[in-house]
Amino acid sequence: MPQNASSTPLQESADQSTVQEAQGTVVDNSQTEPTEPTAPTTRERVAGPDTDATPNSSIGIVFEDSEIDRALLPVHIHPPTPPLTPPPAYPRRYVGGLVTFEQLCIFLIYPTTIAIGSLISIVSPPESYFGLRTNFFNVFFVKNGWFWTTITFMVHSIRLRISKPSKLAIRYTLATLWWFLFTQWFFGAPIMDRVFIGTGGKCFVNDPETESGQERQVHDSWSSFGCRHVNGEWAGGHDISGHCFLLTHASLFLWYELLPVIMERGPLLRQINTKIVFVLLALWWWMLLMTGIYFHTYTEKITGWLCGIAEATIIYILVPKSRMLTTLVGAPGV
Numbered sequence: 001m002p003q004n005a006s007s008t009p010l011q012e013s014a015d016q017s018t019v020q021e022a023q024g025t026v027v028d029n030s031q032t033e034p035t036e037p038t039a040p041t042t043r044e045r046v047a048g049p050d051t052d053a054t055p056n057s058s059i060g061i062v063f064e065d066s067e068i069d070r071a072l073l074p075v076h077i078h079p080p081t082p083p084l085t086p087p088p089a090y091p092r093r094y095v096g097g098l099v100t101f102e103q104l105c106i107f108l109i110y111p112t113t114i115a116i117g118s119l120i121s122i123v124s125p126p127e128s129y130f131g132l133r134t135n136f137f138n139v140f141f142v143k144n145g146w147f148w149t150t151i152t153f154m155v156h157s158i159r160l161r162i163s164k165p166s167k168l169a170i171r172y173t174l175a176t177l178w179w180f181l182f183t184q185w186f187f188g189a190p191i192m193d194r195v196f197i198g199t200g201g202k203c204f205v206n207d208p209e210t211e212s213g214q215e216r217q218v219h220d221s222w223s224s225f226g227c228r229h230v231n232g233e234w235a236g237g238h239d240i241s242g243h244c245f246l247l248t249h250a251s252l253f254l255w256y257e258l259l260p261v262i263m264e265r266g267p268l269l270r271q272i273n274t275k276i277v278f279v280l281l282a283l284w285w286w287m288l289l290m291t292g293i294y295f296h297t298y299t300e301k302i303t304g305w306l307c308g309i310a311e312a313t314i315i316y317i318l319v320p321k322s323r324m325l326t327t328l329v330g331a332p333g334v
């Protein structure tokens with residue numbers, strides 16, 4: 001198995017058992033001590049290398065029947081045990097020792113989409129319903145984007161057999177927290193609005209007192225929400241694309257949580273739950289392309305994307321390099 005030297009403790013442990021399997025090392029149970037069952041009898045739970053298991057249990061096998069009862073049985077009446085089933089570890093090809101090949105492919109979808117959208121916007125943006133801010137998909141789905149991402153994530157999570165749902169909830173909470181601080185509230189105005197104001201942005205409103213009623217005045221709104229509330233125009237600063245942020249952030253979160261299911265290529269992949277996740281991912285991708293074509297400047301889209309990759313990069317790429325941090329937030333599994 002191709003395995004980069006810099007793989008994580010979790011991966012190493014899981015991969016070791018795969019090596020055993022590849023080498024045909026099957027444990028002969030009749031030779032082992034009766035008090036140390038080598039394979040589960042009634043139900044065996046197999047978790048992938050990326051499970052929520054702590055590093056010590058990363059081989060992913062949980063004995064659910066009473067091992068003590070089993071140990072009391074005389075050796076000769078032990079039921080035949082199946083060979084030790086290795087976790088469904090999939091070959092991991094590491095790129096630069098940091099990300100797996102699949103993680104990298106997923107990661108690259110979004111800057112490529114923004115680049116293609118921006119290119120189309122320069123060459124010849126086609127007239128389209130999706131160029132309207134009021135289009136149904138924008139108003140109903142993207143403007144409530146974290147809500148739909150949450151629902152879809154729950155649909156995905158509910159059918160998993162992972163041992164520690166709390167770790168899954170921690171990862172969801174961290175993703176939600178980053179979205180919340182960036183777009184909704186950060187001890188006052190959210191981060192994206194603070195960047196806008198910090199780079200010289202202001203809220204302009206028409207002053208009806210003037211003769212033409214058109215003269216613009218600066219309103220003291222400190223957030224885009226407040227500015228919209230007074231029918232003002234939020235202009236002048238670096239207006240990070242909230243759509244690029246949200247669509248990238250939500251998509252990477254869903255992809256990386258789903259990846260073990262995809263790589264396992266088992267029955268979970270064919271479930272309706274997985275299809276629902278793919279439908280939302282397709283919609284988020286399409287809306288990102290539309291943002292790329294019709295909205296914002298190129299730099300605003302890039303900064304939106306950069307902020308959108310931040311949390312997923314930390315949680316799914318950097319954290320797995322540390323055994324201690326992995327214990328805290330777990331890692332996606334099946």
Ligand SMILES: CCCCC/C=C\C/C=C\C/C=C\C/C=C\CCCC(=O)SCCNC(=O)CCNC(=O)[C@H](O)C(C)(C)COP(=O)(O)OP(=O)(O)OC[C@H]1O[C@@H](n2cnc3c(N)ncnc32)[C@H](O)[C@@H]1OP(=O)(O)O
Nearest residue numbers: 133138143144145146147157165183241242243290291295
């Ligand atoms: C074992 C099983 C365990 C399972 C459980 C596991 C875990 C779960 C644990 C706990 C969960 C428990 C309970 C959870 C239940 C429910 C919780 C739900 C929580 C929620 O979740 S509740 C929040 C819902 N709340 C949202 O979800 C809001 C999302 N929303 C935003 O965060 C912003 O809205 C954002 C970022 C989108 C900002 O956006 P922005 O619009 O202000 O700014 P941007 O710069 O992007 O755009 C400038 C102008 O360009 C236009 N524009 C750009 N691109 C366009 C395009 N493509 N098409 C058309 N127009 C476009 C824009 O429309 C705009 O136009 P205009 O200014 O006119 O509006």
